[in-house]
Amino acid sequence: MNHKAGFVNIIGNPNVGKSTLMNAFVGEKLSIITSKAQTTRHRILGIVNGDDFQVILSDTPGIIKPAYELQSSMMDFVKSAFEDADVLVYMVEIGETELKDEAFFNKITAAKIPVLLLLNKIDKSDQEQLEAQVGLWSSKVPNAEIFPISALEGFNVSEVFNRIIELLPDSPPFYPKDQLTDKPERFFINETIREKILLHYKKEIPYAVEVDTEEFFEEEQIIRVRSVIMVERETQKGIIIGHKGSALKRVGVEARKDLEKFFGKQIHLELYVKVNKNWRSNANQLRRFGYNQK
Numbered sequence: 001m002n003h004k005a006g007f008v009n010i011i012g013n014p015n016v017g018k019s020t021l022m023n024a025f026v027g028e029k030l031s032i033i034t035s036k037a038q039t040t041r042h043r044i045l046g047i048v049n050g051d052d053f054q055v056i057l058s059d060t061p062g063i064i065k066p067a068y069e070l071q072s073s074m075m076d077f078v079k080s081a082f083e084d085a086d087v088l089v090y091m092v093e094i095g096e097t098e099l100k101d102e103a104f105f106n107k108i109t110a111a112k113i114p115v116l117l118l119l120n121k122i123d124k125s126d127q128e129q130l131e132a133q134v135g136l137w138s139s140k141v142p143n144a145e146i147f148p149i150s151a152l153e154g155f156n157v158s159e160v161f162n163r164i165i166e167l168l169p170d171s172p173p174f175y176p177k178d179q180l181t182d183k184p185e186r187f188f189i190n191e192t193i194r195e196k197i198l199l200h201y202k203k204e205i206p207y208a209v210e211v212d213t214e215e216f217f218e219e220e221q222i223i224r225v226r227s228v229i230m231v232e233r234e235t236q237k238g239i240i241i242g243h244k245g246s247a248l249k250r251v252g253v254e255a256r257k258d259l260e261k262f263f264g265k266q267i268h269l270e271l272y273v274k275v276n277k278n279w280r281s282n283a284n285q286l287r288r289f290g291y292n293q294k
């Protein structure tokens with residue numbers, strides 16, 4: 001059985017119905033995580049898993065804001081929306097006739113990846129308006145496949161989802177399916193810590209590292225987390241920790257800040273480093289990197 005997996009970037013003005021669409025996808029399929037976890041590339045909105053697919057839905061924060069509001073770091077996100085994703089979903093709502101940011105709009109029409117244009121909230125329209133809007137959008141975005149939908153009422157939602165899967169490449173899952181359904185909080189903590197490690201160490205280090213959150217304990221005011229960073233060699237352990245612990249401390253401080261935003265609570269994060277020569281040969285561990293998938 002071929003497995004399909006990939007990234008789908010959903011863009012559109014505020015309030016067009018992106019979250020509602022996410023929820024509608026949940027209703028259709030097996031499992032999903034909805035969250036605001038920030039990855040280096042995208043903000044993951046949800047991951048929908050089936051036996052033979054994994055769809056990672058993300059949006060691109062700030063993408064539609066006027067240029068002056070965009071910080072330079074955001075420009076990377078803007079770029080990635082058109083280059084890193086496998087499918088671009090552009091969502092508009094009935095009655096909407098233009099996207100205010102022209103440069104951005106031009107990028108949609110010039111996108112090299114498949115574009116699905118979802119015309120949402122059609123439950124609020126009549127046949128005549130709908131036809132006019134489909135005509136308008138197909139001339140504006142000739143490279144898009146247009147789907148009139150109602151995310152709220154579930155109309156055409158499964159058709160969109162099936163089309164997305166068709167468009168995804170054959171690939172093993174990027175994220176472990178079991179971990180996502182069992183312990184989503186731990187998964188996002190691990191990802192956040194790994195992201196900081198990727199950011200702050202030379203490239204051979206992140207690939208020798210595995211993060212595992214051993215304890216996640218939620219109290220009323222605070223969440224207590226203990227995570228282990230596993231490395232293969234003593235020398236790597238020293239590098240991760242840094243002079244008097246400074247490097248590890250930086251990872252901890254930055255990860256904690258992100259996690260506090262994510263969970264909306266104070267986080268107590270305890271990080272420690274352990275040498276585990278064999279973690280790479282452990283099939284379970286390897287799967288987390290997306291290797292060794294069936």
Ligand SMILES: Nc1nc2c(ncn2[C@@H]2O[C@H](COP(=O)(O)OP(=O)(O)OP(=O)(O)O)[C@@H](O)[C@H]2O)c(=O)[nH]1
Nearest residue numbers: 013014015016017018019020120121150151152153
């Ligand atoms: N009538 C109708 N209302 C919808 C539909 N989809 C979404 N809505 C409503 O539109 C409003 C905004 O929907 P959201 O899903 O929160 O929109 P969003 O794009 O995620 O919004 P942001 O997170 O602000 O970008 C909510 O009140 C929804 O109930 C639809 O298909 N039909």
